[in-house]
Amino acid sequence: MQSIILASASPRRAELLTQIGVPFHTRPVDIDETPLGNEPPSVYVERLAREKAVAGAADPGEIVIGSDTSVVLGGDILGKPMNVADAEAMLGRLSGCTHQVMTAIALATGGQCLTRLVITEVTFRDLCPEEIRAYVASGEPMDKAGSYGIQGLGGIFVKEIRGSYSAVVGLPLQETATLLAQAGYPVWKVWQRSLESHNE
Numbered sequence: 001m002q003s004i005i006l007a008s009a010s011p012r013r014a015e016l017l018t019q020i021g022v023p024f025h026t027r028p029v030d031i032d033e034t035p036l037g038n039e040p041p042s043v044y045v046e047r048l049a050r051e052k053a054v055a056g057a058a059d060p061g062e063i064v065i066g067s068d069t070s071v072v073l074g075g076d077i078l079g080k081p082m083n084v085a086d087a088e089a090m091l092g093r094l095s096g097c098t099h100q101v102m103t104a105i106a107l108a109t110g111g112q113c114l115t116r117l118v119i120t121e122v123t124f125r126d127l128c129p130e131e132i133r134a135y136v137a138s139g140e141p142m143d144k145a146g147s148y149g150i151q152g153l154g155g156i157f158v159k160e161i162r163g164s165y166s167a168v169v170g171l172p173l174q175e176t177a178t179l180l181a182q183a184g185y186p187v188w189k190v191w192q193r194s195l196e197s198h199n200e
Ligand SMILES: Cc1cn([C@H]2C[C@H](O)[C@@H](COP(=O)(O)OP(=O)(O)OP(=O)(O)O)O2)c(=O)[nH]c1=O
Pocket: 007, 008, 009, 010, 011, 012, 013, 028, 029, 052, 067, 068, 069, 070, 071, 080, 101, 143, 144, 145, 146, 148, 149, 150, 151, 168, 169, 170
């Protein structure tokens, strides 16, 4: 089977890929994440996922996974906050509203690039200014799209989620496994092999 490379510096993505039993190496890449003029959010996240996967591609025997997550509110892309004030402003906008979390994944392998876009709807309850300040002071929002982490303290803001939890955290597991299978790497075969080598 091919070797898997995760073209990402995100600890959440590494944890999610570990969760499904896929052995991999990380190869973080640095790309320009500035949206193009009038670029729709869905096109933007898919382009970034593809650019990350392609930037991480080196060896034809590898499958390189790139991913991008953006929070989208009323058509606006809310990326990672620039500072505390930015994080507080984003959370103020998300309070009491439903937003979309768009996560794209891309698999670069053998000169081709397979992509998937996953859109999840997340509804926040009303947040008060004091709790927004306390949350931002915790530091958790600073490296996360939309300034929150559903998997962390930010979980208490989420009233409803419609779609993929793992996609909100950064890597949609079902779609990742489907693309890996399309690239000739069914995840269940890895489970099977590790059982076989354990029993030898
Ligand atoms: C909405 C949300 C985002 N996030 C994270 C996932 C991503 O790591 C981050 C979005 O930023 P990204 O630019 O998608 O990813 P990244 O810079 O962290 O990592 P890389 O580009 O190297 O792959 O926000 C959460 O952890 N929880 C959440 O609930």
